[in-house]
Amino acid sequence: MKKVFTTFYTILLILICTNIYGQDRTSLPDNKGPEVTVRGSVIDIETMAPVPRVNVEITGGNYTTTGYDGEFRIRARIGDELVIRSTDFATQYYTIKDNQRIRVEVHSLSNPVVLDDSEGSEIPKQSFNDYVQKARAVYKQDVSEGIDNIALALEIKTISESERAIAYELLADINTHWKQYDLAIANYTSSLKSEYKISVDIKLAKAYFNNKNYQESIDLYKVLSKKELSFQESLSVVEGLGDTYKATADYTKAIEQYTKAEHIATDANLVSVATRLNTKIAASYDLIGNGQKAVSSYNKALDLSSKENSESTVRSKVKVADYYNSRRQFDEEIKLRKEVLEGLSKVNTDSISNDDILTPQKQNYKIASAYVDQRKLDEAIPFFEKSIDEAINKNDLVVEKDATRRLSELYRDKEDFDKAAESYERYKSLVDQGYVVKEQELASAARLGKIVAEKQNRILSLEKDRELNEERYDLAFEKQKIIDERTNTNRLIIGSLLIVALSLLIAALAMYRSSKRQKYANNLLALKGLRSQMNPHFIFNALNSVNSFIATNDERTANKYLSDFSSLMRSVLENSEEDFIPLSSEIELIKKYTMLEHFRFKDKFDYTLTVDKDLDIDEFQIPPMLLQPYVENAVWHGMRYKEEKGLLHIHFSQKDDQTAVITVTDNGVGRERSKTMKTDNQKKQKSKGMGNIKKRIAILNEMYGDRVDVAITDVFETGEGTKVTLTLKKD
Structure with a gap:
């Protein structure tokens, strides 16, 4: 019984921590003061001239620039930090105390920008x-x-x-x-x-690829392949075309292009490039299920990597190690990752960011994970510790947090509860740090986007000014012809009206798009809120079942139920942030949940779960945890009140190529009778699960089109039995 309580307590701590971490940051108190309008000016103290086009921003907030008179105005809150930044002087910082007027006096650096009095423009x-x-x-x-x-x-x-x-x-x-x-x-x-320039056209094709404009990328690469290219340009075009074909799942064409590029690199004795291309060829063969050729290409990549120790060849070894992991060839994976670590010590890793899979902390983490998969726990511990040390040195909070969590779980499995608890406390601290860092990254990303948009608009304005100056010249020339050609005046008027109309249309379109983006953002926030309600509701309902077994001192049953419940919770939490998951994942989840309910109420009902063999469960997508509330209602409100043993049937079928149908049928007491059998306290409670499901379906259908439909009917004319029919559409 002591072991049951220990396990139960550990899981409860994890769930509470996860729920806290998932809460919205907006619930935190705001210690800033009221909003005010701050006015100010930037003056060159040497010439006493105003300084135009200075960046003025509130840290993490609003942004503006000074005008040609050096004046600015910005909305802020008491306590905000005001930053005055320019390439012409040292950055200035101020703390907002009230709606004061600020005079910023600066000393210009070398090569200042001055004003042209004749046109009011800057002359660099x-x-x-x-x-x-x-x-x-x-x-x-x-x-x-x-x-x-x-x-x-x-x-x-x-x-x-x-x-x-x-x-x-x-x-x-x-x-x-x-x-x-x-x-x-x-x-x-x-x-x-x-x-x-061909080189710029190649960059444009790559930009299309990065922006997922795959068809435009393919078309441009094909055009470029017909041009007269240098050796390096030809290699870039062929490999780029292979990457784009692979992204569109046309693996046969991808292999063809990669092989062509590999021949080019081999002929030029570019070992690192040939190694990289062989790993891409192997990955493509693996994706089409040709394991023999995949292994052959991976082995070729390994042979080439032994001839040269560069970042590219080390990166190729990582790809091969990942392949070994997917095939559960852990000994080969561990050996190769140790070679990767040795290779990393011999190359310059300063330019490798923490997001890169090549970092030492991630490779140590994967070695430890491979040992865990082999149940070699003692061998895994040193590599988790190395991963943590490397992550600390590299300031990689994500890997440090994950490695600490896995280390805590490993100590727990070894029943070294003191070290497990110590690592878990450290993990909780890292979670809190990670949340703060994530908030800072989001604020930084938002500010970066805003700054770049402002700068891009400035450049667009310059381009329009240039075009306008050219038009002015043309207009002056046309004025000389007006005397003889009166009809040109009418054409000019009509053209002006068209430009005004087009401008109004563009403005209206921009407003519409902005409104649409805002609505989409609101929908995302609503979904996040519903999910944050859904998980605690489901968790505490399930914990009540655990509690009942513990209360009856049924240790073995509690252990069994708790183990299955942990597996179910892992699946729920992994999918909790997704709008849609594969139907296969939802089937596995509902199997686990139904098994747990039957485990508790086996004397109340039996169940069947069937999946038609024609149904492609990996092709259809479904919102996570969509079926669980309906199954829960069938058990708790349908068959639990039935005097004889009930029957629950869950069936998955495919109506046509675009439609899947899921039915949840029970022969319980029926919806109307269930309502009359509830206690007064139960009648006062509203079903959070069913309410959230309806809201989620409505929002998801609005965001992604009508992809989900639910109908609830009685099974028998007497009102007994309930049938839930759920229809899924492909996107």
Whole structure:
């Protein structure tokens, strides 16, 4: 009995911690003061001239820039930090105390920007190449400064079309580095309009791929393959086309392109490239189920990797190790990952981010996991500890947290409860840290997106000004012809009206899209809230069943039920953040749940669960935990009140290629009689599970189209028995 209570207590702690971690951050108290409008100006203390186009932002909040008069106005809250930033002076910081007026006096650095009194525009004192070189040097650390320098380069009135193409290409490179692929596509296109370069066209094809515009990527790669290409360009095009075919699941064509690229790399004796391509060929063979050829290509990649110790060859070994893991060949996997760690010690890993699978902390984690899968717990412990140490050195909170959790579970399995508890307490602390870091990352990402949008709009404005100046020249020329051609005036008026109408249409479309995005965001928040209610509701209903076994001192039954319940909870928590999961996963979950209910009420009902052999359970998607409330209602409100033993039948079938049908049928007392048999206290309680299910279905159908439909009917004319019919549509 002591062991039962220990296990129960551990699971309860995990569930409570998980539930707390999943709560919305907005529930935390806000200690900031009231909102105010802050006005201010930025003045060069040496010349007493206003400084225009200075970045003014509230940390984690609003953003604006100074006008040509150096003035700015921004909404903030008492206690917020105000940041004044420019490439022309040192960054200034202020804490907002009230709706004060702020005068910022700055000392300009070298190469200042001055004003042209004749047109009120800025004249950069640096050359085009100076700005481009500075942008190229800083954009990986400071995207704002990088784009600012591109804007300053484009403001120079004397730049050529070739220089304009260079500026837009670099701007697109910046977008690509910061994973803003839609902007990269637009800017690569602008570069090509000014001057065509094959190298830029290849980058555009890659940007299409990264933005998941696969068809556009394939079409462009095909066009490029017919051009006269250099060796490196040809290799990039062929491999890029293979990557795109693989992304569209056309694995045969992908293998064809990868093989062609591998021949090119082999002929040029590019060992690391050939190694990488062989791992891609192997992965593609694996995806089409040709294990023999997959193994052959992976072995070839390993042979090549032994000839050269580079980051690329080490990365290829990781791919092969992952393959061994998927085949549960743990000894081969462990051996190869140890070689990866040895190889990493000989290459420069400074540029490898924590998101990369190649990091030492992740490889140590995977070695430990492989040992655990072999039940070699003592061998796994040192590698989990190494993973934690590496994660701490690399400031990788995600791996540190996961490794600490697994270490706690491992100590628990070894019945070393003191160390298990110590590791678990550390894990809880890391969860809290992870939540804070995640909030900071989200705020940083939102601010980055806002900054880049502002900078991009600035560049678009410059481009429009350039086009407008060209139009002014054309208009001046046309005015000379108005005397002889009166009809041109009418054409100009009509053209102006069309531009105004188009502008209004674009504005309306922008407002519509903004409203649609807001509605989508609201739906996501609503779903998150419903899921956060659903999980505790289900968890505590199930815990009541555990409690009943413990209360009756039925230790063996409690242990059995608790073990099955832990397995079920793991499946529930893994799927809790998804809108849709494969139908196969939901079937496994409902099997576990129904088994647990029957385990408790075996004298009340029997059940059957059948799946038609024609139903492709991996092709259909279903919201997680959709069936459980209906099965729960059938047991608790239908058959539990039945005097004789009831029967529950759950059936999965396929109506047509696009439709699957799920029925949950019981021969219980029926819905109306069930209501009359409830106690007064039960009548006061509303079914949270059924209410949440209805709301989730309504929101998901609105977001993804009408993919789910539910109908509830009586089985018999007497009102006894209940049948729930759930219809699923493919997306």
